[in-house]
Each structure stands twice: as structure tokens, then as C-alpha cells.
Amino acid sequence: MIEPRRIVRRALVTEKGTQIREVANQYIFEVDPRANKFEIKKAVEAIFSVEVSNVRTVRMKGKLKRMGVHSGRRPHWKKAIVTLKKGQTIELFEQV
Numbered sequence: 001m002i003e004p005r006r007i008v009r010r011a012l013v014t015e016k017g018t019q020i021r022e023v024a025n026q027y028i029f030e031v032d033p034r035a036n037k038f039e040i041k042k043a044v045e046a047i048f049s050v051e052v053s054n055v056r057t058v059r060m061k062g063k064l065k066r067m068g069v070h071s072g073r074r075p076h077w078k079k080a081i082v083t084l085k086k087g088q089t090i091e092l093f094e095q096v
Contacts, residue, residue: 004043007035011092012079026083027090033059033078040080048090054083 012028020026031040037055044052058081062074084090 002032002035002039002043004046007032007039007043008047008080013093020081021093024083025086025088026081027093029080029082031057031078031080033076035078037080040082044082048092050088050090051085052082053085056081056083 009030009032012030014028017028020028027044029040029044031043035043037057040057041052041055044050044055058079060077060079062076064071064073066072
């Protein structure tokens with residue numbers, strides 16, 4: 001198994017993420033594109049000491065960007081929406 005800190009790359013703090021955190025107790029993370037739902041669940045549980053009930057994943061396409069006549073693409077990445085069990089919270093998000 002991959003090290004948990006390599007699976008969960010960073011927490012995403014956005015307006016939509018804040019809304020679903022307050023309403024449905026769900027948290028959003030950028031994760032390694034090769035990781036599956038089971039690995040993501042185990043990594044979040046190991047890093048934050050919480051119980052995860054559900055994991056949904058989305059593959060995000062990198063945006064096209066231009067610099068004058070040159071065009072390129074930002075890298076593709078994977079987003080995980082993690083639902084925690086009732087009464088569980090992640091303190092990292094509560095500070096923001």
C-alpha cells in the first residue's frame with residue numbers, strides 16, 4: 001500500500017466544499033490519480049483519525065492554457081469527496 005500522505009495530496013477549501021461540509025459532513029481532497037476508493041478511505045482514516053462512511057471520486061481534466069502563440073494544458077488530477085460518519089469532524093477544516 002502507498003503511504004497515506006502520498007495518497008491524500010491536499011485538502012480543497014472552496015465555497016462549494018464549505019457548503020457540503022456544513023450540510024452533509026463531506027470533505028474534499030485532491031488525491032493521487034492512481035489511488036482507488038479503498039486506499040483513499042484508509043489514508044483519510046489514518047491521517048485524521050476519523051471514520052469514513054463513503055468515498056466518491058471524480059477525475060478532473062486539466063484546463064487548456066495559452067501564453068501568446070503557445071498553448072499547453074494543466075495536469076489532470078483526481079478529486080475525492082469523503083463522507084464521515086455522524087459526529088465525526090476533521091479539525092483542519094474547522095480552523096479555516
